[in-house]
Amino acid sequence: MIDAHKVNTLLNASSIEELWGLHTQYMAEYGFDRLIYGYTRYRTATSLGNPDDFVILTNHSNEYTDVFIGEGLYFHAPMVRWALENDGACSWSRLTELNDSGAMTPEERKVYEFNRAQNLSAGYSISFKSLSPRTKGAIALTARPGLTQCEIDEMWGRLGEGILALNNLAHLRILSLPYTPPGRGLTPRQREVLAWVGDGKTVQDIALLVGLTPATVEKHLRLARAALNVETTAQAVLKAAFQNQIFILGK
Structure with a gap:
């Protein structure tokens, strides 16, 4: 059974920080004390994209x-x-099963052994459905030390549908909330001028609308491009929109 209170609190979270704090708390109640969530919009056949562009949320240790x-x-x-x-x-x-069958590559075995050494030996992974081949999100739920995989599997058999639903909800809420990669946030003015560009305004239009000179508008756009690590203003608008840094209430 899905807990309606948990659903409503996740739905009403106003920031990723608040949402993540709630979600880690709820998952801990099921025995998952360490989580790592990842999402990319820049997946290709050979890469998950630049790690600087990932959305990564975790309560694992540094x-x-x-x-x-x-x-x-x-x-x-x-x-x-x-x-x-x-x-x-x-x-x-x-x-x-992969380990016992010898199906792991040397690189995979290295990760497997590292995780076990870090007490990551039991848990579940959830892969969220993507509508685009360029996007992918997933979360790893690590069981607290002392719980065996058999115990986690038994619990999942009873409660897994509700756990899966809460994680799907958290994923959808993460995609809808502003996310600022560490050290790469936009200033209010940078968000404002990017939003006007997204609305089809020229530099001269924006200067008139916000009461700045065209040169100052160009400066804010240049700094926004640098903060978002892109080359063009069109790329900056798209990336800032992806991260919900523009076109969102309260910004």
């Missing part, structure tokens, strides 16, 4: 994320590969 994300181990993680090829939920019992 000791773990500095290696798993910072050193790129995620790219060879067996459950990440599964998530890229499938939708829905998958028990980590799959890892035991």
